[in-house]
Amino acid sequence: MSAPRTLVLALVAVLAASAACHGGDGAGRREPVLPPPVAVDRSPSLAAAPSCEALETAIEDALVLQMRSELEQLRLTWAGWGGLPVGGAPGGDAGSPAPSGYTTTNAQVAGVDEADFVQNDGTRIAALADGRLHLLSSWPADALAERSSVAIEGWPRDLFLAGDRVVVFSTLYVPRALEGDAPICGGPAMGAPVASDAIWCGYQASNVTKVTTLDVADLAAPRVTAEIYLPGSYLAARRIDARVRLVMTDELPYPDGVAYWPELPPGAGPAERDRAFAALEDANEALIRARPLEDWLRRGEVKRADGTSAPVAYACTDFALGAAPVRPGILTVATLDLDRQALASSTSVLARAGVVYASHDTLYAAASHWWWWPMPGQADATYLHAFDLRDPDRATYLGSGVVDGTLDDPYQLDEHEGALRVASTLATRVAGSDPWGTVERASQLTVLGLADGALRTLGRTEPFGRDEALFATRFLGPRGFAVTARQIDPFFTFDLSDPAAPRLVGELELPGFIGYLHPLDATHLLGVGREPGTNGMMQVKVQLLDVTDLAAPAAVATALVGEGWSWSDALWDPHAFTWFPGASGGGLLAIPFVDYGMEAFVSDLRLFRVDPATGIAPAGALAMADVYASASGPGWSFAWSPYVRRSVLAEDAVAGTFVYAVSDAGVRSAKVAELPAWLRTVTFTPVDGG
Numbered sequence: 001m002s003a004p005r006t007l008v009l010a011l012v013a014v015l016a017a018s019a020a021c022h023g024g025d026g027a028g029r030r031e032p033v034l035p036p037p038v039a040v041d042r043s044p045s046l047a048a049a050p051s052c053e054a055l056e057t058a059i060e061d062a063l064v065l066q067m068r069s070e071l072e073q074l075r076l077t078w079a080g081w082g083g084l085p086v087g088g089a090p091g092g093d094a095g096s097p098a099p100s101g102y103t104t105t106n107a108q109v110a111g112v113d114e115a116d117f118v119q120n121d122g123t124r125i126a127a128l129a130d131g132r133l134h135l136l137s138s139w140p141a142d143a144l145a146e147r148s149s150v151a152i153e154g155w156p157r158d159l160f161l162a163g164d165r166v167v168v169f170s171t172l173y174v175p176r177a178l179e180g181d182a183p184i185c186g187g188p189a190m191g192a193p194v195a196s197d198a199i200w201c202g203y204q205a206s207n208v209t210k211v212t213t214l215d216v217a218d219l220a221a222p223r224v225t226a227e228i229y230l231p232g233s234y235l236a237a238r239r240i241d242a243r244v245r246l247v248m249t250d251e252l253p254y255p256d257g258v259a260y261w262p263e264l265p266p267g268a269g270p271a272e273r274d275r276a277f278a279a280l281e282d283a284n285e286a287l288i289r290a291r292p293l294e295d296w297l298r299r300g301e302v303k304r305a306d307g308t309s310a311p312v313a314y315a316c317t318d319f320a321l322g323a324a325p326v327r328p329g330i331l332t333v334a335t336l337d338l339d340r341q342a343l344a345s346s347t348s349v350l351a352r353a354g355v356v357y358a359s360h361d362t363l364y365a366a367a368s369h370w371w372w373w374p375m376p377g378q379a380d381a382t383y384l385h386a387f388d389l390r391d392p393d394r395a396t397y398l399g400s401g402v403v404d405g406t407l408d409d410p411y412q413l414d415e416h417e418g419a420l421r422v423a424s425t426l427a428t429r430v431a432g433s434d435p436w437g438t439v440e441r442a443s444q445l446t447v448l449g450l451a452d453g454a455l456r457t458l459g460r461t462e463p464f465g466r467d468e469a470l471f472a473t474r475f476l477g478p479r480g481f482a483v484t485a486r487q488i489d490p491f492f493t494f495d496l497s498d499p500a501a502p503r504l505v506g507e508l509e510l511p512g513f514i515g516y517l518h519p520l521d522a523t524h525l526l527g528v529g530r531e532p533g534t535n536g537m538m539q540v541k542v543q544l545l546d547v548t549d550l551a552a553p554a555a556v557a558t559a560l561v562g563e564g565w566s567w568s569d570a571l572w573d574p575h576a577f578t579w580f581p582g583a584s585g586g587g588l589l590a591i592p593f594v595d596y597g598m599e600a601f602v603s604d605l606r607l608f609r610v611d612p613a614t615g616i617a618p619a620g621a622l623a624m625a626d627v628y629a630s631a632s633g634p635g636w637s638f639a640w641s642p643y644v645r646r647s648v649l650a651e652d653a654v655a656g657t658f659v660y661a662v663s664d665a666g667v668r669s670a671k672v673a674e675l676p677a678w679l680r681t682v683t684f685t686p687v688d689g690g
Helices: 052-081 197-204 270-290
Strands: 118-120 124-129 132-137 145-151 155-162 165-175 205-215 223-231 233-240 243-250 300-304 309-312 330-337 342-349 353-358 362-368 381-388 396-404 413-416 419-430 438-451 454-460 469-476 479-485 488-495 503-511 513-521 524-532 538-546 554-561 565-567 578-580 588-596 601-611 615-623 629-633 636-640 644-652 656-663 666-671 680-683
Touching (some): 118 644, 124 155, 124 656, 132 165, 145 680, 155 233, 205 243, 223 243, 223 309, 243 353, 330 362, 353 413, 381 419, 396 438, 419 469, 438 479, 469 524, 479 513, 479 524, 503 524, 503 554, 513 538, 538 588, 538 615, 554 615, 578 644, 601 644, 601 656
Parallel strands (some): 205 233, 469 513, 538 565
Antiparallel strands (some): 118 124, 124 132, 132 145, 155 165, 165 205, 223 300, 233 243, 300 309, 362 381, 381 396, 413 419, 419 438, 438 454, 469 479, 479 488, 524 538, 538 554, 588 601, 629 636, 666 680
16 A cells, blocks of 8 residues: 655745845944844735745745744843843543433534544543543443553544544654654654653654554454554544544754854853854754755654555645745644545645634634734734545645634634634734833634635624633624623624624623633523632632623523632633533533632532523532542652543433543542432553553
């Protein structure tokens, strides 16, 4: 079997080299030699690289610009404030064979599964903890048991449980010079464990994403069927049926020898310092430009169960170049075929992306505009790259667009009837007390449409939530909802029925903030957030919002939990939010809960009954404080009680509703009606540090 053809689209700033001159006065002083920052590209587009030589030049131009920007800002920081930086890189009841209903990983788009470190299918739970994949039979709840566990190479991040397949995504740290003949830190080739001195190398290590596919038809005897090693850090993964779209980001690290601070004698003056910086920048550029293209574009590998393997490599002639200024890096969307357990294709863009959103038909990746020299008058912007998911074997590039502001999470994007709605945080630099200026913030909602190979703006709202941060966003058909917060929590509602004229309709002020919004039905949202308590601490709140009238949204019920400084993973990670509308007795919510109280520390799973007609009522708690994880080695051992981080709810038509709490130490089951009593506890195998 030959290696799959790799399609790579690169978005780079092809900029004039800044090393041609170092102007200065007779004393050796000089002004920054960087070209002025390029304005936001309002019509981003891509064109095929004419040659491998042109691609190499584009990569190196972008890296030289980044290097000079970093050093010039260090130089001016030392000159302006006297802060000398340190050298180095910056840095029994349930008798049925299966439940009648159960929850799965909370996903933004129905039918688009999102990878998480815990997944279940009603009768089985797959969980990642302590570097292992743990496979459990979970039904009936009183027979919960671990059937096997498998060591996963690297740092396991997320997984999919899809039928009799488990796909695990893990990160490996390998020497940066892996693609050359002389690794900086030593250590074996890609895919093998890294020597311990790689930790000492720090920033000289690169990330590799490993995809491990296992056959789990027999939970007690899982089999590894394929291993794929791809250059780059794991960012996210989405699954539609038997196709997985894996999104990674790969940095373009500087070659060995690039330094961040020149050697200066004690008492060196400004002129001597400036000359040393100029010489260092020139020396760094020479190292960057001396590196061959094959060392910038790292290779990967596919290993199969039969012992055969095939290389995975970028093809430089498939790159495309653009003019939008972004930090150097490679964004990759890989398509995995679960039926064939193989890498079907790989599509990449030369840019650093941080946010990924996928509908059934399109995947969007967001990369921030790069101001390599910050100054008053600049405003943040984000470039959006669209990929077609209708082809099951390839994520074909469709086009790019731009919105003002920045994005922090996928819930700030949503596709509806061909329109992409984007909520962004606007940040504009104005004159301030330092050379970079100060930042003024607000939020905005923009609607874009894809046509003729480009994402074009159809309409946008006026800025809202000035001087506040965007905390939560949710879209529901032709309506949108956003929460901004500083001290008071404004909840905003939007009418998006006309993509060319989106408008803010209503506003509701609430104390504290909401970090996550979940639609219950067409007219109600359930939010999880925090609110100041009577003792000055922060309590977790669950809030029911009625949006029947967009012009007059209302908070119809609020439940506050906690005695001290309370917290929940559901505030920042929607996968920790478990909503079960089909539970007997009404809708049931489960969230992890942590409370640093005045007298005791609490970590458990909290449950709530939620009904738009009757409000919110506590439904019990499932504690795991007595379930310990441990590690040991020669002459030492350590044990701790990890936080509850995930939950599963399952229903039996006769026996009622059951809940499973999951921590890094194990899984515990219980019957909801009998909480806080529990049925069964599975403790994961301790870590052997020897």
